[in-house]
Amino acid sequence: MDADSPAAPDFGPGAVVEGDVLLHLGSPTREQRALAAGTALAPLASRTVLTVSGPDRLSWLDSITSQALTMLSPGESAELLVLDPQGHVEHAAGIVDDGEIAWLVVDRSRAEALRAWLTRMRFRLRVEIVDATPTHRVVGGTRAAVADLAADAVWHDPWPGIGVGGWGYAPADPHPGVEYDWAEAIVPVAEAERLAAAAVAGDQALAGELAADALRVAAWRPRAEREADGRTLPHEVDWLRTAVHLEKGCYRGQETVAKVHNLGHPPRRLVALQLDGSDAVLPAPGADVALAGEDGDVVGTVTSVARHHDEGPIALAIIKRTTPVDAPLTVATDDGVVAAAQETIVPPDAGRTASVPRLPRLSRRR
Incomplete structure (x- = not known):
């Protein structure tokens, strides 16, 4: 665990923890079933939160990322990518806006790099970027399972739906992710600690990150920490489905996105x-x-x-x-x-x- 990582809660006997990441509680297979059925929740220490506030937040994020966000309604979830000038994926984030704050759920290993880049791109716009790692945690599960948490915001994963302006390449019908019911609740630290205490008392079933990741892999769902290797184009991992709006205005990497989709093939x-x-x-x-x-x-x-x-x-x-x-x-x-x-x-x-x-x-x- 690095010096900046939060301390891991006590998940009780049998918990296998790597750093502060709960891997499993003895039976990853059983935990998968419970997680998919909505009877368990997964503390996701490998995920964290950045917040973007200020009146220019949505138009600004729209101008520098792959997603159309200017009309994002309060409570509506979306996904965005930050691309380099050649169209390669640098960062990915789930986004949900509550009318005052845009909550970005990101892989913790890339959060600081994304925060630093966003800060450099502010110029004189009325936005403020904050790393919410000290105050908030991320808990995953089905939409119904996370609904009862005392969350400040909930990101509903749009995968594998094809959003407005998106495009799906996978030929499978039905798509194996069609039943992938996934949401990530952004909760205060106190709520995450309450959840861990309830699990130790036997009042709440938990699942580790091995279970959550197995459901993701089976749904063919890309993740920046895994599938973005510095050369990845969104087309190569079918990310045009949920994270790219092909008809929006110019942004960094947009020329490559359009050229590959319209005229070429991803390598x-x-x-x-x-x-x-x-x-x-x-x-x-x-x-x-x-x-x-x-x-x-x-x-x-x-x-x-x-x-x-x-x-x-x-x-x-x-x-x-x-x-x-x-x-x-x-x-x-x-x-x-x-x-x-x-x-x-x-x-x-x-x-x-x-x-x-x-x-x-x-x-x-x-």
Whole structure:
């Protein structure tokens, strides 16, 4: 745990905590089922909150991010990306505005970098950015499960719906995330401590972050901390669904977003992997993904790994666009390679949606 991390609450005997992150309470599989059913809540120490206040907050965030936010209503949830000038994902945030404050839910590992960048971009606008980590915590669960918490705001994850101005690439019908019911409540520290005390007393079921992440991976839901490696384009992980408005005004990286979507193809694509579950070994994020065979070429990298209560060992990986969709793959582990069957999330022909008219060829006069 780094010096700036909050102290971990006491979650009782059996809790496995890494730093201040509750990984599980003895049975990640059972916790997944309870979390999905809405009978458990997940304290999410790996997530934190930035607040943006001031009368210019929504128009300002609209001008510097991928999402259209000027008309965001109080209580309405959305998702935004901060891109670099070449269109690569630098940051992602869930946003909910209460009429006075825009609450940004972000991966804690990237929160300080995002806060610093937003602060540099204020210029003379009437906005104030505050890191709410000392005063607030994030608790995840179904919409119904978090509704009873004493929350200052609740972000309802729009995934996998296709928002206004968005675009979905995944060909699966129905999308495996169609039943992904997820919300993140922003609660004061006192409410988070009450929740932990209720769990110790046996009055509240909790789930660890391993359970929450397994539900995310099964829903093909990208996360900045995992799927954004510095080169990731939103198109490569199907993030145009929820986090990009293709018809809004100019913002940093917008030219690349439009060009790839309308005229090109993203160079890489996200796939879901069903891993051989005959062994207990799971690959680590960052593991090589290769074509099956003795001389199989490395075609990508694992980004997220989980052991799902129904599907078994699963992963998300970013691979080369040109990798055949039916190619058997392998994933490297410390104990050798494991077989992996891929399922298409972003197809190789994603993009190139514009109908570019052919110019008539002029005949040469004789």
